[in-house]
Amino acid sequence: MAVKFRDYYEVLGVARTASADEIKRAYRKLARKLHPDLAPAAERAEATKRFQEINEANEVLSDPEKRAKYDALGENWKNGQEFTPPPGTGGWQRVEFDDFEDLGGFSDFFASMFGRAAPGAGRGRAGRRGGVRMEMPGNDVEAELPVTVDELLQGSKRRIQMSDGRNIDVEIPRGSREGTALRLAGQGGPGFGGGPAGDLYLHLRLAPDARYRASGDDLDMDLPLQPWQAVLGDQVRIETPDGAVKLTVPPGTQSGTRLRLRGRGLPRGGGARGDLHAVARIVVPEHPSEAERRAYEALRQAADGKAGA
Numbered sequence: 001m002a003v004k005f006r007d008y009y010e011v012l013g014v015a016r017t018a019s020a021d022e023i024k025r026a027y028r029k030l031a032r033k034l035h036p037d038l039a040p041a042a043e044r045a046e047a048t049k050r051f052q053e054i055n056e057a058n059e060v061l062s063d064p065e066k067r068a069k070y071d072a073l074g075e076n077w078k079n080g081q082e083f084t085p086p087p088g089t090g091g092w093q094r095v096e097f098d099d100f101e102d103l104g105g106f107s108d109f110f111a112s113m114f115g116r117a118a119p120g121a122g123r124g125r126a127g128r129r130g131g132v133r134m135e136m137p138g139n140d141v142e143a144e145l146p147v148t149v150d151e152l153l154q155g156s157k158r159r160i161q162m163s164d165g166r167n168i169d170v171e172i173p174r175g176s177r178e179g180t181a182l183r184l185a186g187q188g189g190p191g192f193g194g195g196p197a198g199d200l201y202l203h204l205r206l207a208p209d210a211r212y213r214a215s216g217d218d219l220d221m222d223l224p225l226q227p228w229q230a231v232l233g234d235q236v237r238i239e240t241p242d243g244a245v246k247l248t249v250p251p252g253t254q255s256g257t258r259l260r261l262r263g264r265g266l267p268r269g270g271g272a273r274g275d276l277h278a279v280a281r282i283v284v285p286e287h288p289s290e291a292e293r294r295a296y297e298a299l300r301q302a303a304d305g306k307a308g309a
Helices: 008-012 020-034 041-061 064-071 108-114 149-154 227-232 290-308
Strands: 141-147 156-161 167-172 181-184 200-206 213-215 218-225 234-240 243-249 258-261 267-269 276-282
Touching: 008 020, 008 041, 020 041, 041 064, 041 108, 141 156, 141 167, 149 156, 149 200, 167 181, 167 200, 218 227, 218 234, 218 243, 227 234, 227 276, 243 258
Parallel strands: 141 200, 218 276
Antiparallel strands: 156 167, 181 200, 213 218, 234 243, 258 276
């Protein structure tokens, strides 16, 4: 009896050379997308048909023996062509299926190649051979979580709200690095048909900070200096992620000079940390007092005299 040929590779959208992992990924992606439970009522019949097709394709291509038997037909058959099964294939055999609810069985093409469920065969959930499970795990979800310098260094606990309205408590471990992925098991997309929920992966991203600029594991911060501090040197108090410290500014410091404080940057892993760089920025008074103006005048005269000497 002639039946319609089914191109299972086309159904799953994979090449004939696809690996088992590629077939598995393609099937799971389509199954989540086309699951009838997710379709509007008006589209459920078509979704059910497409869901049957991908389940059937996966049933064959994920089983090495069935795939080898299918591939032996050759590459010249096209989807929908009239196909007469080779002698010796098909026939009635008992194949138990997992609960299909109202989704129906496999096609005549499948039955002609691999047999079909015997009349009256049950469709209990205890299928052992050739079963197509309706249970599908939920999608893993990935998202970025902006964090502050202090949160990376000290750790913190946050409550975030998902797009579906759920509130989730997240613990950011002390000493985390930017790019660290936090896995929250079972907090991803919901499963289908009683399948487990996927996982949520939060990738830590350093949020913009008014005080610090990240450069790898190092931090930069601006260090405003009065001209006399840069010329004569000074000790200044600055705020670091670990608290206030005194920093020595050498005499003759030029604007843009980077003064390093070792081990006060971001976590590097293994307990180590990057460095903090205080970048000198020379600032001048916008509205100098009279005394300041006289001092700058004297400085200019001194500089002019030095240049003319």
